[in-house]
Amino acid sequence: xxxxxxxxxxxxxxxxxxxxxxxxxxxxxxxxxxxxxxxxxxxxxxxxxxxxxxxxxxxxxxxxxxxxxxxxxxxxxxxxxxxxxxxxxxxxxxxxxxxxxxxxxxxxxxxxxxxxxxxxxxxxxxxxxxxxxxxxxxxxxxxxxxxxxxxxxxxxxxxxxxxxxxxxxxxx
Numbered sequence: 001x002x003x004x005x006x007x008x009x010x011x012x013x014x015x016x017x018x019x020x021x022x023x024x025x026x027x028x029x030x031x032x033x034x035x036x037x038x039x040x041x042x043x044x045x046x047x048x049x050x051x052x053x054x055x056x057x058x059x060x061x062x063x064x065x066x067x068x069x070x071x072x073x074x075x076x077x078x079x080x081x082x083x084x085x086x087x088x089x090x091x092x093x094x095x096x097x098x099x100x101x102x103x104x105x106x107x108x109x110x111x112x113x114x115x116x117x118x119x120x121x122x123x124x125x126x127x128x129x130x131x132x133x134x135x136x137x138x139x140x141x142x143x144x145x146x147x148x149x150x151x152x153x154x155x156x157x158x159x160x161x162x163x164x165x166x167x168x169x170x171x172x
Contacts, residue, residue: 042078060115084133
């Protein structure tokens with residue numbers, strides 16, 4: 001096991017391989033140190049669910065320990081990137097939550113975005129088609145490029161023209 005010496009003892013490094021990771025709520029594959037994460041609900045335009053938020057949060061947190069992934073590409077299956085939060089699995093249930101429940105949801109989604117921002121590997125959003133609601137979190141990525149055609153995106157103010165010119169976007 002590799003370790004880091006502090007002078008007195010060897011501290012183990014907790015590096016791990018994520019190339020073989022299989023997502024439950026999205027497709028993932030790795031080749032040549034590049035991870036491709038594909039939101040995979042094309043029949044609904046790839047909306048996010050409570051479970052997919054949680055899984056993405058944990059995956060991006062794990063990336064800080066990955067020693068076999070140098071870059072991440074985030075995309076959507078079919079002809080769309082992401083239609084936002086799933087109307088039936090998130091929006092509907094949210095209308096029935098009390099304030100503590102809404103706060104928990106906000107923290108969970110915020111923690112997913114924070115995990116992406118803290119991820120040491122660059123994240124590229126390959127955007128095609130619809131990019132709405134939670135999909136607009138794509139500027140959390142280091143670089144956003146249209147996969148094939150410019151996206152339909154709300155709110156439009158989240159996407160300055162420069163974002164399509166290989167200019168790093170919103171990560172500070």
